[in-house]
Amino acid sequence: MVKHLRVDREEKYEIVEKWFLKDLEMIDGKEADTDNPYFDMHFHKVYNLEAYSCASKYTFARTLNKLNEMYLKKDLKIVNFNDTYLNDDSIWSSNNRDCLVLMRICFYASNLLCLSLCPLS
Secondary structure, eight states: OEEEEEETTEEEEEEOOOOOGGGOOEEEOSOTTSOOOEEEEESSSEEEEEOSSHHHHHHHHHHHHHHIIIIIOOOOEEESSOHHHHSTTSTTOOSSOHHHHHHHHHHHHHHHHHHHHSOOO
């Protein structure tokens, strides 16, 4: 865990705690149906954490899941997360692809608008 400090115009990061992925038992997103940046990480003790945003919480969970699949291959419980946003194969997953998703939505919306304005013959 890193603590962010801002001194005048300089930003500093200080390592507060370190955990091992092998010790992580579960990630609890608390509420899958709301835009909530809070989550719990269960080690030998439960840590209550707050992400910068809900999107960053999901990105963090996806990253931990990928690292687990690549290196540990253990059963990592990820609960109270919306599976649609958690899986990478979904169109809505955002691993720095938020702009791509937004562009697709705008493209489809503009196509629908154009089609609705075309006269039927």
